[in-house]
Amino acid sequence: xxxxxxxxxxxxxxDVHVLKDINLEVEDGEFVVFVGPSGCGKSTLLRxxxxxxxxxxxEVSIGGEIVNATPPCRxxxxxxxxxxxxxxxxNVRKNMSLALKQEKQSKQVIEERIAEATxxxxxxxxxxxxxSELSGGQRQRVAIGRAIVRHPKxxxxxxxxxxxxxxxxxxxxxxxxxxxxxxxxxxxxxxHDQSEAMTLADKIVVLRAGRVEQVGSPMELYNNPVNQFVxxxxxxxxxxxxxxxxxxxxxxxxxxxxxxxxxxxxxxxLKASVQHxxxxxxxxxxxxxxKDHQITARLFGQHDIKPGAExxxxxxxxxxxxxxxxxxxxRG
Amino acid sequence: xxxxxxxxxxxxxxxxxxxxxxxxALFPVFVILINSFKTRKAxxxxxxxxxxxxxxxxxxxxxVMKQGDFFLYFQNSMIVTVVSLTFILVFGAMxxxxxxxxxxxxNMLMGLYLALGIMIPIRIGxxxxxxxxxxxxxxxSLMALILVYTAQGLPLAVFILSExxxxxxxxxxxxxxxxxxxxxxxxxxxVLPLVRPAMATVAVFNMIPIWNDLWFPLILAPAxxxxxxxxxxxxxxxxxxxxxxAVLSALSMAILPVLVxxxxxxxxxxxxxxxxxxx
Numbered sequence: 001x002x003x004x005x006x007x008x009x010x011x012x013x014x015d016v017h018v019l020k021d022i023n024l025e026v027e028d029g030e031f032v033v034f035v036g037p038s039g040c041g042k043s044t045l046l047r048x049x050x051x052x053x054x055x056x057x058x059e060v061s062i063g064g065e066i067v068n069a070t071p072p073c074r075x076x077x078x079x080x081x082x083x084x085x086x087x088x089x090x091n092v093r094k095n096m097s098l099a100l101k102q103e104k105q106s107k108q109v110i111e112e113r114i115a116e117a118t119x120x121x122x123x124x125x126x127x128x129x130x131x132s133e134l135s136g137g138q139r140q141r142v143a144i145g146r147a148i149v150r151h152p153k154x155x156x157x158x159x160x161x162x163x164x165x166x167x168x169x170x171x172x173x174x175x176x177x178x179x180x181x182x183x184x185x186x187x188x189x190x191x192h193d194q195s196e197a198m199t200l201a202d203k204i205v206v207l208r209a210g211r212v213e214q215v216g217s218p219m220e221l222y223n224n225p226v227n228q229f230v231x232x233x234x235x236x237x238x239x240x241x242x243x244x245x246x247x248x249x250x251x252x253x254x255x256x257x258x259x260x261x262x263x264x265x266x267x268x269x270l271k272a273s274v275q276h277x278x279x280x281x282x283x284x285x286x287x288x289x290x291k292d293h294q295i296t297a298r299l300f301g302q303h304d305i306k307p308g309a310e311x312x313x314x315x316x317x318x319x320x321x322x323x324x325x326x327x328x329x330x331r332g
Numbered sequence: 333x334x335x336x337x338x339x340x341x342x343x344x345x346x347x348x349x350x351x352x353x354x355x356x357a358l359f360p361v362f363v364i365l366i367n368s369f370k371t372r373k374a375x376x377x378x379x380x381x382x383x384x385x386x387x388x389x390x391x392x393x394x395x396v397m398k399q400g401d402f403f404l405y406f407q408n409s410m411i412v413t414v415v416s417l418t419f420i421l422v423f424g425a426m427x428x429x430x431x432x433x434x435x436x437x438x439n440m441l442m443g444l445y446l447a448l449g450i451m452i453p454i455r456i457g458x459x460x461x462x463x464x465x466x467x468x469x470x471x472x473s474l475m476a477l478i479l480v481y482t483a484q485g486l487p488l489a490v491f492i493l494s495e496x497x498x499x500x501x502x503x504x505x506x507x508x509x510x511x512x513x514x515x516x517x518x519x520x521x522x523v524l525p526l527v528r529p530a531m532a533t534v535a536v537f538n539m540i541p542i543w544n545d546l547w548f549p550l551i552l553a554p555a556x557x558x559x560x561x562x563x564x565x566x567x568x569x570x571x572x573x574x575x576x577x578a579v580l581s582a583l584s585m586a587i588l589p590v591l592v593x594x595x596x597x598x599x600x601x602x603x604x605x606x607x608x609x610x611x
Contacts, residue, residue, distance in 0.1 A: 013435075052506050073512030085503035089525055102512035146511075158503075 268314030392577030424489030449487030
């Protein structure tokens with residue numbers, strides 16, 4: 001059974017066409033991440049799935065049921081928001097139990113579900129506190145707890161980590177991954193951060209300007225991007241793009257090389273002058289200019305390279321990507 | 333830490349200015365209060381003196397109690413003010429919620445139309461209002477006043493509240509929708525508590541003009557049984573003779589309820605939002 005199926009989904013606000021013909025399937029238990037630059041429609045798509053926005057045309061079905069006309073609370077979903085969106089006048093326990101009370105669940109069920117969620121999220125000590133008395137990380141855990149207690153068919157996450165600081169973001173990311181392991185429920189996760197997408201997803205959906213650019217596992221997308229946009233969006237540091245004429249005279253194509261596929265070699269075709277060096281300990285990122293084009297090379301280990309040095313780089317075999325002037329991938 | 337705030341000289345100057353302003357603002361009230369407890373002669377001889385054993389007199393209060401049904405006036409004013417305020421707040425907040433939350437055709441126009449009332453003084457329409465009230469038989473009823481004051485207060489209420497409601501996090505409302513709360517519950521339980529300071533502002537802005545209004549009570553409800561306090565006090569002000577004892581006593585008593593209402597609302601104003609729902 002498919003957890004979620006989108007068929008030809010379109011969404012317009014007045015004259016602005018935000019989602020264009022989206023087709024997508026999410027398998028049961030799959031962790032799907034929507035990723036794309038801001039304004040690409042990923043949050044709108046999530047809100048359409050949640051039922052907070054109606055589709056202009058097309059079909060949304062959750063768990064095999066068409067839910068176009070079903071209100072959000074009866075779609076069997078739970079959502080975690082970027083801003084946590086906890087009810088300020090209710091304590092943690094009541095925040096979590098509200099939806100269950102609305103569903104008219106028995107007291108016993110509510111107690112059990114809350115106990116289960118608090119155990120998973122280590123929230124036992126905070127049940128009687130109000131949201132204003134919690135830290136950012138705790139609030140986000142409560143928000144996740146509020147979603148878990150509903151036993152939804154589908155979890156929706158709307159940039160849940162954006163408001164957390166870097167260290168906490170790593171931890172919470174792990175927690176969400178663990179949660180998915182334990183619950184084995186389908187999850188749809190929206191983010192603009194490609195590293196979250198790469199680390200969490202079973203399947204990544206790259207969106208741009210309301211269109212799906214590519215769908216696939218993180219490594220599929222990384223190793224085999226269909227166009228320049230996907231190639232440039234995934235991976236950090238981002239892929240280097242330069243005119244192919246830099247290495248072979250008269251070539252009109254665009255050449256793409258990932259930073260880790262550049263290596264230092266005196267015979268290398270790319271003669272570069274070093275602008276800046278980032279020493280990360282494990283890696284060294286060299287930012288250099290080849291003629292007027294900036295490239296980044298990621299060298300493994302520690303290298304003593306000074307800005308201003310003249311270096312030559314080679315490209316690893318079979319690691320070059322070519323794109324035409326519209327950004328489409330050229331193979332062969 | 334801000335240096336200007338910790339400097340004792342600045343603090344003293346700041347408090348000095350505030351205290352001075354408080355004194356100036358309270359002075360007329362103070363003069364009314366002390367003179368309401370003096371004999372007529374003492375009021376004119378030494379207006380600023382405190383009531384002494386010689387000059388102390390309750391004659392003003394006695395006149396007010398005897399002449400006219402002061403408590404009825406009082407009750408009328410209270411009913412008109414409280415009911416009008418309730419209507420303004422409830423309907424104003426609902427309209428503001430609809431305007432700020434839902435996308436529908438003519439949303440913008442509707443908002444502008446409702447805001448137009450801020451710019452047009454309702455008194456311009458007095459004749460038409462009077463004709464309407466006569467036609468509907470509402471003349472000399474408190475309902476007439478309540479309706480007019482509600483109409484008068486709504487535009488500003490809608491304008492202010494819709495601005496504030498736009499700032500309430502969408503995520504919070506959406507979380508409520510996903511949890512199965514009805515739109516009414518979202519409005520009353522999630523949104524209203526968060527815009528409480530704005531509601532208090534609207535309440536205070538509307539309360540005082542309604543309580544003090546003389547125009548509409550005089551025109552729409554001058555009958556004995558529907559007189560408001562302000563109108564009732566006018567009997568003591570004559571063209572040739574004014575019973576100052578009675579006027580000052582009536583005024584002193586009229587201040588009290590506004591003061592109480594103000595204290596209630598201003599506490600809300602100060603309390604602010606208990607945030608934490610949204611970063």
